[in-house]
Amino acid sequence: MKTPRPVLIAGGGIGGLSTAIALDRAGLEPHVLERSAFAEESGAGIQLGPNATRILRNLGVLDALLPQAFRPDAVWLFDGLSGKKLATVPLGEVAERRYGAPYITVHRADLHEALRIVATAGERIALTPDFAVAQVDHEDGVGVTSSGGETLQGTALVGADGLWSTVRNWVAPGAEPSFTGATAFRSLLPRTTLPVPFSAPIVGLWLGPRSHVVHYPVRGGAALNVVAVTESGHEEQGWNRSATRETVLGRFARWCDAPLGLLEAAPDWRAWSLFSLQPLPQWHRGRAVLLGDAAHPVLPYLAQGASLAIEDAAKLAALLGAARANPAVAYPAYETIRRRRARRVQQTSQRLGLTYHMGDALLGEVFRRSRNAILGLRDETATLRSFDWLYGGPDFEG
Numbered sequence: 001m002k003t004p005r006p007v008l009i010a011g012g013g014i015g016g017l018s019t020a021i022a023l024d025r026a027g028l029e030p031h032v033l034e035r036s037a038f039a040e041e042s043g044a045g046i047q048l049g050p051n052a053t054r055i056l057r058n059l060g061v062l063d064a065l066l067p068q069a070f071r072p073d074a075v076w077l078f079d080g081l082s083g084k085k086l087a088t089v090p091l092g093e094v095a096e097r098r099y100g101a102p103y104i105t106v107h108r109a110d111l112h113e114a115l116r117i118v119a120t121a122g123e124r125i126a127l128t129p130d131f132a133v134a135q136v137d138h139e140d141g142v143g144v145t146s147s148g149g150e151t152l153q154g155t156a157l158v159g160a161d162g163l164w165s166t167v168r169n170w171v172a173p174g175a176e177p178s179f180t181g182a183t184a185f186r187s188l189l190p191r192t193t194l195p196v197p198f199s200a201p202i203v204g205l206w207l208g209p210r211s212h213v214v215h216y217p218v219r220g221g222a223a224l225n226v227v228a229v230t231e232s233g234h235e236e237q238g239w240n241r242s243a244t245r246e247t248v249l250g251r252f253a254r255w256c257d258a259p260l261g262l263l264e265a266a267p268d269w270r271a272w273s274l275f276s277l278q279p280l281p282q283w284h285r286g287r288a289v290l291l292g293d294a295a296h297p298v299l300p301y302l303a304q305g306a307s308l309a310i311e312d313a314a315k316l317a318a319l320l321g322a323a324r325a326n327p328a329v330a331y332p333a334y335e336t337i338r339r340r341r342a343r344r345v346q347q348t349s350q351r352l353g354l355t356y357h358m359g360d361a362l363l364g365e366v367f368r369r370s371r372n373a374i375l376g377l378r379d380e381t382a383t384l385r386s387f388d389w390l391y392g393g394p395d396f397e398g
Contacts, residue, residue, distance in 0.1 A: 005141055006031040006126065007325060008154035010133040010167050012038050014108075015292035015309030016160035017115035021059045022313050024122040026321025031154065032125070033144065035132035035161075038116055043188045043270060044108045045218045045225025047203065050099035050391045052307035055314045057101060061118050068110035070217040071102050073201045079372055080208030081359065083256040087375040089383045091203070098384070099392045105203065105225070107218040111306070133161060136170040142287035156320065156327050157288040160309070163275060164237065165294035171285045177275035177297065183233030184274055184300060185248045187266035191217055191224040198224060198262055206259045209359035209368070211251055213259050214303075226266060228252070229274070229300065231357060236273050243271035274299060283339065284331040291316060296342035301356060302349035304390070312338055345390070 007023055009016045012034025020030040048056070056062040075089040091103045119125050131150065136157065137143040143153045159167025163177055197204055198215060206213040210231040218225045230251040248269050252260060277297050283290045292309030316334050323329035359368035 004029065005153055005155040007156045007158065007320065008033060008142065008144055008152060009158045009160055010144065010165075011159070011161035011294075012036075012116075012127065012129075013160065013162065013292075013309075014111060014115065014306050015294075015313055016158070017112070017119050018055075018059065018061075018310045018313035019158055019160055019291065019317060020119050020125050020127075021061065021115065021122060022317030023320065024119075024124050025059065026317045027124075028317075028321060028325055029124045030122075030126070031152070032119070032127050033131040033133060033146075033152070034127070034129050037129045038127060043225075044186055045188075045216060045227070046106050046108050046111060046306050047216065047303040048104050048106065048111075048310075049304070049307055049387075050095060050101035050103055052310045053104060054099070054101035054392060055310050058314070059118065061114050064117055065106060065111060065114040066104070068114075068220050069104040069106045070201070070219075070221045071096075071104055072203045072216055075203045075205060076197060076200070077375060078197075078204065078206045078259075079368075080206040080211070080213065080252070080255045080259055083258050084372070086207075086372050087378060087383065088380050090380055091384075094381075095384065095391070098388075101392070103391075105216040105218055107223070107225070108306075110219070133166045136167060136288060138286040138288070155287065155325050158316065159288060159290040159294045160292055160313075161294055163277075163293045163297050165290065167288055168280075168290055168294050171288050171290055172280045172282055175277065175280055177277045179235035180274045180276050180299065181233075182229060182231045182274040182299075183271055185228045185230075185243055185269045185271050187226045187269050188218075189224045189226065189262075189266055191222060194224060194262070194265070197258075205356075206255075207356045207358070207368075207371075208252070208255055209364060210357045212301075212356040213252075213263070215262065226262060227300070228263060233271070233273060238272065240270050240272065243269040245269060247271075279339075279343065283335040284327065287327045289316065289327065289331050289334065291338075296339075296346060298342070298346050299349045299353055301353040302345060302390075304345050304349065308342055308345060311341070348390075 006029040023030040073092040077087040132147040134147040135145040203216040291312035319330035
C-alpha cells in the first residue's frame with residue numbers, strides 16, 4: 001500500500017503552526033519545515049482580536065495561551081502633542097459578550113510556544129527544524145529542496161514563510177515587497193514601575209504628525225509592549241535590528257511629556273522597516289499555495305497581521321480537508337474567500353495609518369483638529385460596532 005504524502009508547510013511561525021494544527025484536526029498529515037529551531041526570540045507583542053481567539057479556541061490553543069495573555073478593558077486614544085484623551089473603545093467583557101471570544105494581548109514568543117506545544121502533541125504533525133526551503137519542484141506532486149540539499153515530497157505545499165517568501169517566488173515570480181518609508185520601533189518595559197495611563201489595563205494609542213505610539217500589557221500583565229511608528233527611516237530587511245534611544249526620541253521631539261517619558265524609560269529598542277506588497281496575480285500555482293504575509297502582508301495600523309494568518313490557516317485547512325487534500329478543488333475557493341477579506345483589512349489599515357498620522361504642516365494641523373473633534377463625538381459602543389465585520393459580528397466575512 002502506497003504511503004500518503006504529507007501536506008508540506010514552509011515556515012514554522014504563527015501561520016505555519018496554526019495551519020499544521022488545523023490540518024491535523026481535519027484528518028490530514030502536515031509536515032512543517034522551519035528554517036530555525038522553532039524558537040521565537042523576538043520581543044514583540046501581538047494584539048489578537050476575537051476573530052483570531054475564536055479560532056485558537058477551536059484549535060485547542062487558547063487555553064494554553066491564556067495564562068500568559070492579558071485581556072485589556074479598552075482602547076484609549078490620545079493626542080500625542082497635547083496629551084488630551086480623545087476617545088475610548090470598550091474591549092474586555094463588552095467585546096467578549098458581543099463576539100463570543102476575548103480580545104487579548106500577548107508576547108509573540110508566548111503565542112508561538114502555545115502553538116508549538118499543541119502542534120507537538122498533534123497525532124499526525126511532523127516538525128522539522130533547520131530546513132530552509134530554497135527551491136520548489138512540481139514535476140511529481142510537489143517537492144521542496146532545502147538550502148542544504150535535502151528534498152522532501154508532498155501532496156500539497158503551503159507557503160507560510162513570511163514577507164520574504166521563497167514559495168511566493170515560485171507561485172508569483174517577480175512579486176517583491178516595497179519599502180513604505182515608515183519604520184517601527186519596539187521595546188518592552190516592566191509595567192509595575194509605570195504611572196497611569198501606562199499602568200492601566202488598556203491598549204493606549206497616541207496619535208501624532210507622521211507618527212504614533214501604541215502600548216499594551218503582555219506576559220500576563222507583567223510587562224508593557226511599546227511600539228513607536230514613524231514615517232522615516234531607511235529600507236532594511238529583517239525586523240529585529242537594534243536602534244538607539246536618540247534615534248527614537250528624535251522622531252517625537254514635538255510630543256508632550258507623558259508619551260516622551262515612556263519612550264525615554266524604555267531600556268532598549270529594536271527596529272524594523274515596514275514593507276507593503278502589491279496584490280498578487282495569484283495565490284496558488286499547481287500544488288503550492290500562500291498564506292499570511294507571504295500572500296498579503298498588512299501594515300500594523302489595524303493590528304491584524306497575525307490574526308489574518310490564523311484565519312487563513314483555518315479556512316485553508318477546512319477546504320483541504322473537505323477536498324481530501326486536492327489542491328485543484330481547495331485552492332481556488334480559498335483564494336476567492338481570503339483575497340476579499342485580506343484586501344479589506346489592508347485597505348482599512350492604510351486608511352487608519354493616514355488618520356493616525358495627521359498633523360504635519362498647516363493643512364495637516366487642520367485635519368488633526370477635525371479628527372480629534374470627531375473622535376470626541378463618537379459613541380463608544382458605536383465605535384466598537386464599526387468593527388463587527390472584522391471581529392465577527394453579523395457582517396463577518398469568513
